[in-house]
Amino acid sequence: MDDLPTLNFIHQKVINVANNPASSAADLAKVISLDPSLSSRVLKLSNSAYYGFPRKVTSISQAVTILGFKTVKNLAIGIMVYDNLFKNRDIDIDMKKLWEHSINVAIFSEVIGEELNYPNKEELFICGLLHDIGKAIWALINPNILKYVLKVCEKTGLSFYEVEIHLDIPSHQTTGEIICRKWNFPEIITLSVGNHHTPSSVEDVYSDVVDIVHVADLFSNAVFNDLNWYPSKLINEDAWNSLKLKPSMVIKTVQEVKKRFESAKDFLNI
Amino acid sequence: MNDRIVSYSEKLLVVISSFTKNMMSVKASLDVYDALLKTLRSFIKIKDSVFFKYNEGIGRFESINASAEFFKDKEFNNLALWIAKRGLPSIQPIDERDFLFIPLNKNPKILGLFVAELESSLDVIKQEDMDILNFLTFQTSLVLENVSLYEQLQEKNEILENLYRYMQTILDSMDYEIAVYDKELKTTFENKRFKASEKLTQEVLDAVKNLARKTLETAESQILEFENLVDGESVFYSITTFPVYFNFQDQVMVILRDITSTHELERLRKIDEMKNQFVATISHELKTPVTAIKAYSETIIDSLEDIDKETLKDFLKTILDQTEHLDNLVSELTDFSKMESKMFELNKEKFDLLELCHNVIESLQELATSKNVELLFDEIDEKLIVEADKRRIRQVLINLIENGIKYSDKTKNERFVKLKIEKGENEILVIVEDNGIGIPKDLKEKIFERFFRVESYLTSEVSGTGLGLAICKTIVEKHGGKIWVESEPQKGSKFFFTIPVRGDS
Ligand SMILES: [Fe+2]
Ligand SMILES: [Fe+2]
Numbered sequence: 001m002d003d004l005p006t007l008n009f010i011h012q013k014v015i016n017v018a019n020n021p022a023s024s025a026a027d028l029a030k031v032i033s034l035d036p037s038l039s040s041r042v043l044k045l046s047n048s049a050y051y052g053f054p055r056k057v058t059s060i061s062q063a064v065t066i067l068g069f070k071t072v073k074n075l076a077i078g079i080m081v082y083d084n085l086f087k088n089r090d091i092d093i094d095m096k097k098l099w100e101h102s103i104n105v106a107i108f109s110e111v112i113g114e115e116l117n118y119p120n121k122e123e124l125f126i127c128g129l130l131h132d133i134g135k136a137i138w139a140l141i142n143p144n145i146l147k148y149v150l151k152v153c154e155k156t157g158l159s160f161y162e163v164e165i166h167l168d169i170p171s172h173q174t175t176g177e178i179i180c181r182k183w184n185f186p187e188i189i190t191l192s193v194g195n196h197h198t199p200s201s202v203e204d205v206y207s208d209v210v211d212i213v214h215v216a217d218l219f220s221n222a223v224f225n226d227l228n229w230y231p232s233k234l235i236n237e238d239a240w241n242s243l244k245l246k247p248s249m250v251i252k253t254v255q256e257v258k259k260r261f262e263s264a265k266d267f268l269n270i
Numbered sequence: 271m272n273d274r275i276v277s278y279s280e281k282l283l284v285v286i287s288s289f290t291k292n293m294m295s296v297k298a299s300l301d302v303y304d305a306l307l308k309t310l311r312s313f314i315k316i317k318d319s320v321f322f323k324y325n326e327g328i329g330r331f332e333s334i335n336a337s338a339e340f341f342k343d344k345e346f347n348n349l350a351l352w353i354a355k356r357g358l359p360s361i362q363p364i365d366e367r368d369f370l371f372i373p374l375n376k377n378p379k380i381l382g383l384f385v386a387e388l389e390s391s392l393d394v395i396k397q398e399d400m401d402i403l404n405f406l407t408f409q410t411s412l413v414l415e416n417v418s419l420y421e422q423l424q425e426k427n428e429i430l431e432n433l434y435r436y437m438q439t440i441l442d443s444m445d446y447e448i449a450v451y452d453k454e455l456k457t458t459f460e461n462k463r464f465k466a467s468e469k470l471t472q473e474v475l476d477a478v479k480n481l482a483r484k485t486l487e488t489a490e491s492q493i494l495e496f497e498n499l500v501d502g503e504s505v506f507y508s509i510t511t512f513p514v515y516f517n518f519q520d521q522v523m524v525i526l527r528d529i530t531s532t533h534e535l536e537r538l539r540k541i542d543e544m545k546n547q548f549v550a551t552i553s554h555e556l557k558t559p560v561t562a563i564k565a566y567s568e569t570i571i572d573s574l575e576d577i578d579k580e581t582l583k584d585f586l587k588t589i590l591d592q593t594e595h596l597d598n599l600v601s602e603l604t605d606f607s608k609m610e611s612k613m614f615e616l617n618k619e620k621f622d623l624l625e626l627c628h629n630v631i632e633s634l635q636e637l638a639t640s641k642n643v644e645l646l647f648d649e650i651d652e653k654l655i656v657e658a659d660k661r662r663i664r665q666v667l668i669n670l671i672e673n674g675i676k677y678s679d680k681t682k683n684e685r686f687v688k689l690k691i692e693k694g695e696n697e698i699l700v701i702v703e704d705n706g707i708g709i710p711k712d713l714k715e716k717i718f719e720r721f722f723r724v725e726s727y728l729t730s731e732v733s734g735t736g737l738g739l740a741i742c743k744t745i746v747e748k749h750g751g752k753i754w755v756e757s758e759p760q761k762g763s764k765f766f767f768t769i770p771v772r773g774d775s
Pocket of ligand 2: 101105131132217
């Protein structure tokens, strides 16, 4: 695990500013603009159809006040993760499909949160987006193990997570949690990455988020047929029960997610 | 932003406490916006603010407290809709000015929107401030939703209806015409007698309305004696009004009494002073249980969904206790009003006073035990036949002994109330002695006056109309006896009363 990737200096700085509650809109804008590529893409996503803002966002600091500090900082984190783990991977593993799944789960998490009137809903998108970050880490540091896991999945019909447990290797949720800690990501992200297959193990202020991401992951697999990565099919009963999603809410959620996914195309190629 | 506040948690605490305080007194939707504004001002500088309600039919926001032109244009409405649908607070630069938008939603329903012009520049808005704004958006939406629900609920709610019915029963049982008038001077309540009294002339009703109007204006009780000529004969009315808060608005309760037949006019003039006191005490005494009943009922209505059975039972128990208390007050009042209207007659019979004393002691034993007070009876070896109103004498004994128990001194290990009887030549002397908290010297005479309560000076644990001893005094004097007290604070009290052996008062 020593060869885990590190964040570059600017990206570390972005995380530091993002983690400090006393940071101002100007602070965040300043540190993001240290990386022109990052800042232009944050601006592009802020103006994307996904947010559908009726006017034009012209600066990062404007994006911060209009869309919210958390939304913008999470956009920056998402782009950084994409650059470090997903972009230009020259391997015969379908990273594009994994990123698409990540976006699906991000949208599902966000919409479920809205449906449930979850107070901290601005954080749900990023938690969903990064939940399978551990798989991307395997693809980066040891693609052979990853390919082996995928093969076992294919042969046995077991899910990706089940095979990891079977083979007794660090699961992608454990690996994901390790990288989140190493990169100093906010606790809410770290916890939902590290427990999205075992949501009952979190008894924290963030247990709701973990439950939401868990349910979003399963929903997304079912609705979008994200089958290439051998998803789990078993829903955690405690997580499901504690969310109290009514059938009518599920139907509304699926409809809303499909609608929103159409407007999220900008996230596929960032 | 307030510079004195250093840390994030400190700031959050200040805002939450300010929020809680401001939201506490919220009664209607508009109050919610005011409370939100106050809370925001505790940590952000705000120039001006506008509140919007959402008109679902036309999909537009309509301001309820301002009419600035640019809030009406379509572009603004689109912006507002975007923010409302997103459900997150947002700061928008418009024409070189910065506006804070707080959307208030109950997903997917838009409840309203709060817009404030900020004084500080956008760049100094911190992550923690936006966090707090998120928190306020979420919490205020909840409050607003509850208030709107509450506004809808109030008309049909069963608990309120029961309370209303209960009040109606009490008011129906009273010997007067009682009605409640709203601000438009229409009756929102009439008790049985009021409904039945068709003979009320327009003049009387006008006088009632005038007095009700005056009560609404001054928010003070009014008393009026009114003479009405019907077919050449004078009919006298006494009209008393109280301001009441009923059905969530200020209203007036009117009590109307025909005082012609009982020749009360003269007497009423003399005891005008007393009546004022009466009104004040009664409204105060009735307010306590009614306020408690109201508060608990409101809590139950507000949180019916998430209240557990045990708590609910507790609350309903309190309501029941207070209802019983109210019941006691009303029966004391009924006694008193009988006395005042001279409908108080003695029913004399011959009976054994000793037997009555035993009987009284027995019936109070349970109360005494529960308060850890020992009940003693120093009897004499002789029958004590008296000619008196047995029920009333019993009432006096119970009142005196009960007081002894109620005002027992909790700091003493051994507490007692002792009943003693001495037979004189022409009269029997009854003594009720206790080692309770006692009565200060200067109050000894006052305790027999109407509405006086020692505990208002000494303790707040016991409440009542303060009519008990006044009723005792009337009963004893009506029998031709006397009643008095000897007492020393902290040591105890000794109440004495006499009954003539021959009932020929
Ligand atoms: Fe996973
Ligand atoms: Fe997944």
